[in-house]
Amino acid sequence: MTALAVLLTGLLFGGMTFYSFAFAGFLFRHASPEEAGRLLRLAFPAFYLATIVTAGLAALAAFxxxxxxxxLLLAVVLTTIPARQALMPAINRAxxxxxxxxxxxxxxxxxxxxxxxxxxxxxxxxxLA
Structure with a gap:
């Protein structure tokens, strides 16, 4: 169970870091601001869902x-849900x-x-490591 907890948490950490720093930056360097924004708007719901599921599974494995x-992992889950359901739509409306x-x-x-x-x-x- 330790290996599973470490792997899931590593996947979560790496995925969140990559998405936040590499993927978003890549889009804004290689696409127009409008196209980059459109693509991020499409990607964020899936990113948040993957974060919720991965953090939830990691929390269960780590318990x-x-x-x-x-x-800590449960806190990621519980803060990602309102980010996906309320904060992201508010950003889009703005x-x-x-x-x-x-x-x-x-x-x-x-x-x-x-x-x-x-x-x-x-x-x-x-x-966990």
């Missing part, structure tokens, strides 16, 4: 090994209506949340 790691100040605030909150989630996954991974 018997390290409860702190399991709680973009669609041209509410630049609201977009900037919501996007900043999304980035801060994502960084905190990556840190939580990394901390859980270090505890």
């Amino acid at each position: 018997a090994i390290d409860r702190t790691a399991a709680l 973009t669609d209506t041209g509410a630049k100040d609201r977009f900037a605030w919501l996007h900043g909150a999304s980035v801060a949340l994502g960084l905190a989630q990556i840190a939580a996954a990394g901390w859980a991974l270090l505890r």
